[in-house]
Amino acid sequence: MEAQIDAQTNTQIDQLLNHAKTIAIIGVSNKPERDSFKVAQYLKAHGYQILAINPLLQEQTILGEPCYASLSEAKQQSGMEIDIVDCFRKADDIPPIVSEAITVGAKAVWMQLEITNQDAAAQARSAGLAVVMNRCTKIEHKRLHNITN
Template identity: 45%
Template sequence: MSTVLEKIDHDAYDDDYIRGILRSVNVIAMVGASSNWNRPSYFAMKYLQQKGYRVIPVNPKDAGKEILGEKVYASLGEIPVKVDMVDCFRNSDAIPPIADEAIKIGAKVLWLQLGVRHDEAAKKAEAAGLKVVMNRCPKIEYGRLSQEIGWMGVNTRVISSKRQRRI
């Protein structure tokens, strides 16, 4: 876990830091998950599920419904299983209470999506022992680090019999 003594550069993450997070988590709570199939959170949730993660949607508007086979919860505190990572698809102003809730439920990671940054909430989460990533997408980082995304934006291997390796 990240400690207060470990200084993370939130403008330039080391690949090993991101890779370590993606390898260490199994259950991801996606705050702001959408049931709308053409929203970025829907694509990210589906992709992460296909990579073996359990992704639990959190969205008060859709609480009690299902998104991609998972029950939607109104808040992090309502999720009945241990959450490893909280992935936030909310604007930066909404992050402080989400960070507080992530700390309260004992999450290991607070991940803020592309365009989302809140330095004070990050400091508070890190002081509580959480690792923090801001302004990044776990779907994109997974694809980049597993080399699914090549320089042309797609997997450049034409045909391969190799079994896909989980980063």
């Protein structure tokens, strides 16, 4: 599935990435070969505070950051506002993530490449959250800043 490219979406993405400080990464892995790890590493290296969310890795750290079981736990323990919830989960797992994102006051839900859930997107938008689907935060950040490597 190819990501839909349009000026309005690009503008929204640019605004999200330019204003975000904290990105919660749902489904982040502690395995360096995994895309979620690579994206988290890239975002951290480019100045974003990352919140690692993976209930299976609850007692570990990823990239020197504590790993939380949920968005609620991350918000409570870190005390940080969550700007973007970056989802590395299958489409069927997105609705409860959106519900929790709304509860913790996140500003946006971002579904990674090949992940779309129209019902969850509608729920997020109706609660005032921005929504990005089928796009990669790392790829979009590189596009925004003309980074080629």
